[in-house]
Amino acid sequence: MAGSDVRWGTAQARWILLATILGSSIAMLDATVVNVALPTLADDLAAPLSGLQWTVNAYTLTLASFILVGGSLGDRVGRRRIFLIGIAWFAVASLLCGLSQDIWQLVAARALQGIGGALLTPGSLALIQASFIPADRARAIGTWAGLGGVATLIGPFLGGYLIDTVSWRWIFLINVPLAALALWVGARHVPESRDEQSAGHFDWLGAAFAVLTLGAGTYALIYAADDLTRPDVLVAAVLTLAGGIGFLSSQRREAHPMVPLGIFSSRQFSAANGMTFLVYGALSAVFFILVLQLQVVSGFSATGAGLAMIPFTILMMLFSARAGALAGRIGPRIPMTVGPLVCAVGALLFLRAGTDANYLTDVLPGAVVFGLGLTVLVAPLTATVLAAADDRYAGVASGVNNAVARAAGLLAVAGLPLLVGLSTESGLDPVGLDAAYTLAMIGNAALLAAGGVLAWFTIRTPLPTADPDAAEDPIPGAGRTPAEATVGPRSSAASPPLSELGHDRLPCVPCLPARSRSG
Numbered sequence: 001m002a003g004s005d006v007r008w009g010t011a012q013a014r015w016i017l018l019a020t021i022l023g024s025s026i027a028m029l030d031a032t033v034v035n036v037a038l039p040t041l042a043d044d045l046a047a048p049l050s051g052l053q054w055t056v057n058a059y060t061l062t063l064a065s066f067i068l069v070g071g072s073l074g075d076r077v078g079r080r081r082i083f084l085i086g087i088a089w090f091a092v093a094s095l096l097c098g099l100s101q102d103i104w105q106l107v108a109a110r111a112l113q114g115i116g117g118a119l120l121t122p123g124s125l126a127l128i129q130a131s132f133i134p135a136d137r138a139r140a141i142g143t144w145a146g147l148g149g150v151a152t153l154i155g156p157f158l159g160g161y162l163i164d165t166v167s168w169r170w171i172f173l174i175n176v177p178l179a180a181l182a183l184w185v186g187a188r189h190v191p192e193s194r195d196e197q198s199a200g201h202f203d204w205l206g207a208a209f210a211v212l213t214l215g216a217g218t219y220a221l222i223y224a225a226d227d228l229t230r231p232d233v234l235v236a237a238v239l240t241l242a243g244g245i246g247f248l249s250s251q252r253r254e255a256h257p258m259v260p261l262g263i264f265s266s267r268q269f270s271a272a273n274g275m276t277f278l279v280y281g282a283l284s285a286v287f288f289i290l291v292l293q294l295q296v297v298s299g300f301s302a303t304g305a306g307l308a309m310i311p312f313t314i315l316m317m318l319f320s321a322r323a324g325a326l327a328g329r330i331g332p333r334i335p336m337t338v339g340p341l342v343c344a345v346g347a348l349l350f351l352r353a354g355t356d357a358n359y360l361t362d363v364l365p366g367a368v369v370f371g372l373g374l375t376v377l378v379a380p381l382t383a384t385v386l387a388a389a390d391d392r393y394a395g396v397a398s399g400v401n402n403a404v405a406r407a408a409g410l411l412a413v414a415g416l417p418l419l420v421g422l423s424t425e426s427g428l429d430p431v432g433l434d435a436a437y438t439l440a441m442i443g444n445a446a447l448l449a450a451g452g453v454l455a456w457f458t459i460r461t462p463l464p465t466a467d468p469d470a471a472e473d474p475i476p477g478a479g480r481t482p483a484e485a486t487v488g489p490r491s492s493a494a495s496p497p498l499s500e501l502g503h504d505r506l507p508c509v510p511c512l513p514a515r516s517r518s519g
Contacts, residue, residue, distance in 0.1 A: 005133060006131045006132050006133065006136075006191070007132070007133055007136060008132070008136035008139055008140065012189060012191075013132065013136075013140070015185055015188075015189030015190065016127065016128065016131050016132075016140075016189065016190050016191075017128075017140065017143055017144060017147075018182075018185050019083075019127075019182050019185040019186040019189065019190050020083075020124040020125070020127055020128055020144055020190075021124075021143075021144055021147050022178060022179075022181060022182035022185070023083060023086070023087050023120045023123075023124050023179075023182045023186070024120065024121060024124040024125075024144070024151075025147075025150070025151035025178075026087075026090060026094075026151075026175045026178050026179055026182070027063075027090065027116075027117040027120060027121055028151040028155070029151040029154075029155045029158075029175070030059070030094070030113060030117075030155075030171075030172070030175065031059070031155075033155045033158065033159030033171045034055060034056055034059070034110075034159075034171070035056065036159040036160050036163065036171075037159060037163055037168045037171055038052050038055070038056075040163050040168045041055065041103065041106070041168060044168065045100075045101075045102055045103045045106065046102075046103075047103035048103070051103035051104065051106075051107065052103070054107045054110075055103065055106055055107055055110055056110075057222055058107045058108075058110040058111040058114065059110045059111065059113055059114040059117070060114065060218065060222070060406075060410075061111070061114065061215060061218050061219060061222070062111045062112075062113075062114030062115050062117075062118065062215075063114035063115075063117045063118050063121070063406075064114075064118075064214050064215065064217075064218040064403065064406050064407075064410075065114075065118070065210075065211045065214045065215035065218065066114070066115050066118035066119070066211060066214075067118045067121065067122060067214065067399050067402045067403050067406070068207075068210045068214065068258065068259060068396070068399040068400065068403055069118065069207045069210060069211065069258070069399075070082065070086065070118040070119040070120070070121065070122050070123065070399060071122035071123070071126065071396045071397075071398050071399025071400070071402075072202070072203070072207070072258040072259065072396050072399065073119070073202065074119075074122065074123045074126055074194075075126070075194060075393060075396055076194060076202055076256075077194065077202075078192050078193070078194045079123050079126045079127050079130060079192070079193050079194060080123075080127060080186060080190050080191070080192045080193070081192065082119050082120075082123050083119070083120050083123030083124060083127060083186060083190075084183055084186050084187060085119055086116050086117070086118070086119025086120030086121075086123060087116070087120050087179050087182050087183055087186070088116075088179070088183060089112070089115060089116035089119060090113055090116030090117060090119075090120060090175065090179060091116075091175060091176050091179035091180070091183075092112075092116075093109050093110075093112035093113040093115075093116050094109075094113060094172045094173065094175035094176055094179070095172070095173065095176055096108075096109035096112065097109040097110060097113065097169075097172035098169040098170070098172040098173040099169075121398075121402060122398035122399040122402055123398075124144070125141070125144070125382070125386070125398045126386075126397075126398050127190060127193070128140050128141060128144055129141075129386045129398075130191075130193035131190070131191055131193065135328060136328075137328075137383060137386075138324035138325065138327050138328040138379055138380065138383040139321050139324045139325040139328060139379075140321075140324070141324055141379050141382050141383050141386075142320040142321040142322070142323055142324025142325065142378075142379035143320065143321040143324070145316065145320045145324075145378050145379055145382065146316045146317045146318070146319070146320030146321060146375075146379075147317060150313065150317055158171075158174075159171045162174065202256075202258075203250070203251075203254050203256060203257050203258040205250050205254070206247060206250045206251055206254060206257055206258035206259070207258055209243050209244075209246040209247035209250055210243075210247055210258060210259075212239060212242075212243035212246075213239075213240055213243035213244045213246075213247055214403060214407075216236040216237075216239035216240040216243060217236070217240040217407065218406075218407075218410060219232075219233075219236045220233050220236035220237045220240060221407070221410035221411055222410065223236075224415075248261070258396070259396055259399075259400065260390075260393060260396070263388075263389045263390065263393055263396070263397065263400075266388045266389065267458060267460075268384065268387070268388035268458070268459065268460060269385065269388035269389055269397070271454060271455070271458035271459060272336075272381060272384045272385045272388060272401075272459070273385065273400065273401060273404045274454060274458075275336065275340075275381065275451045275454050275455055275458075276381065276385070276401055276404050276405050276408065277404050277405075277407070277408045278340075278408075278447050278448070278450055278451040278454065279340055279343075279377070279381070279408075279447070279448060279451040280404075280405040280408040280409055281408035281409065281411060281412040281447060282343075282347070282412070282444040282445075282447035282448045282451070283343075283374075283409070284408065284409035284410075284412045284413055285412040285413065285416050285440060285443075285444050285447075286347055286350070286370070286441070286444050287309070288412075288413050288416065289416065289436075289437055289440045289441070290305075290308075290350060290353070291305045292433060292437075293353055293433065293434070293437045294308055294353060294357070294363070296430055296433050297353075297354060297355055297357075297430045297433055297434045297437070298353055298354065298355065298356065298357040298362075298363075299355075299356065300357075300359075304359075308359065308363050308367060309367070310367075311364065311367040311368050311370075311371045312367065312370065312371040312374060313371075314371070315368070315371035315372060315374070315375045316371065316374060316375050316378065319375045320375055320378060320379050321379075323335060323375050323376050323377075323378075323379050323380065324379035324380065324383065327379060327380035327383060328383075332380040332381070332383065332384045332387075332455075332459055333455065333456065333459040333460070335376050335377065335380040336377060336380050336381055336384065336452070336455035336459050337452045337453075337455045337456040337459075338373075338376055338452070339373045339374070339375075339376035339377025339378075339380070339381075339452070340373065340377060340448045340449065340451040340452035340455070341373070341448070341449060341452040342369060342370075342372055342373030342376060343369075343370050343373030343374060343377065343448045344373075344444075344445040344446075344448035344449040344452070345369055345373070345445075346366050346367070346368075346369035346370025346371070346372075346373055347366070347370065347441050347444045347445040347448060348366075348441065348442070348445050349365050349366030349369055349370075350363070350366040350370070350441050351438060351441050351442075352365075352366065353366070353437075354434060355430070355434070373448075382401070384459060385397055385398075385400075385401045386398065416440060417436075419439075419440075419443070420436040420437075420439040420440045420443070
């Protein structure tokens with residue numbers, strides 16, 4: 001694997017961040033702009049409701065299905081190569097989206113987009129992990145998360161502008177020049193890296209089981225909210241279980257498994273992913289129910305409800321890099337404990353958003369506090385996930401964390417109506433929704449607080465120091481100095497342990513509900 005020798009503030013560092021932020025941003029941009037275009041698509045393409053839903057869900061389904069494959073391919077074939085292939089694939093699929101003549105052509109092209117997104121999303125984070133020196137990784141990840149989140153902020157507004165002034169087709173065609181720039185920068189300025197011990201080997205059986213498990217599981221979660229007893233939901237659930245068993249069995253037998261199960265023997269890695277599940281499930285539920293509450297109960301317009309989210313992204317954009325740098329100095333335990341607790345306070349402050357709520361007094365305080373908690377949390381959480389796995393598994397670690405975050409978001413949005421008594425009918429009734437909203441926010445605050453408590457008891461700062469003469473640490477992620485415990489590994493020919501989210505994410509930025517609720 002290429003050495004991790006890029007330092008913060010150098011020209012190459014800026015080029016790497018530009019390429020990775022551009023790449024991940026086009027994927028995030030398309031995830032946010034399509035919902036804005038749904039009414040126009042219904043008119044221009046004479047699309048039925050099922051077609052509109054699949055325009056959203058096809059992307060989510062293939063992205064989630066192939067996310068582990070994308071991370072594993074990058075580790076084995078080359079992280080830059082797979083990242084650039086993903087960008088090129090995404091650009092071609094975006095062109096096909098823009099040229100679609102009916103809704104089902106668009107659905108097929110969106111499915112192809114999801115595969116491209118699965119190739120580039122884990123690669124963008126793994127390239128940062130593999131390129132920067134350990135001391136600068138958390139800061140670089142914070143910058144990636146903060147600036148990448150701008151795509152989430154501007155997506156709906158850019159999409160609305162293009163739809164109103166040009167055509168809905170340009171919400172897809174705009175990806176092509178952005179992808180071309182990312183390809184040029186990546187090919188010229190981003191160093192290649194891979195796991196040399198597994199180069200040339202790929203676990204195709206494990207990949208097939210992973211695609212089956214994640215794809216069927218995502219399908220089941222998307223449609224479980226409609227009817228848990230639907231035959232297709234039950235079949236998808238059975239396939240998820242069978243695929244999961246087959247995947248675990250294949251990974252135990254394979255000499256070069258797609259996901260080495262040994263990475264889960266690190267308490268830090270397992271705990272950080274458990275925390276990701278709690279926190280990102282709560283985040284998705286908060287965003288989903290808050291937008292409904294602001295429009296149905298508080299009387300905000302759709303644009304006004306969208307603007308209510310701006311403080312989250314502005315705070316992350318301005319301060320994520322600083323939060324990452326702070327975690328690099330003091331370790332991840334305190335930020336990963338404080339961040340979710342602050343988010344929990346923000347969720348409780350959102351309880352003020354009731355009938356005739358005033359934005360400045362009833363919504364903004366919660367948005368600011370919640371955004372501060374996210375800013376403190378996201379970069380250290382992402383850095384910790386990657387720090388707890390061996391350096392050669394950076395792509396796999398990123399893919400696992402992305403899959404956990406997306407599964408948590410889908411499960412939260414699918415299960416929330418059932419858990420808080422929000423039926424299809426009460427969802428349109430202000431009184432019923434307001435009561436469900438109160439229960440949901442209290443429950444989300446509890447999940448966030450649980451994430452903070454989990455971090456306090458499981459995240460170690462520093463990790464224990466191993467014998468420097470040891471050829472290889474028995475547990476991935478062990479044996480680092482305090483600084484390395486936060487952000488990276490020592491350099492060693494024996495592929496010693498490595499020293500985050502940013503979902504997608506994003507790790508990453510919070511995964512918003514995948515399914516369309518329009519109609």
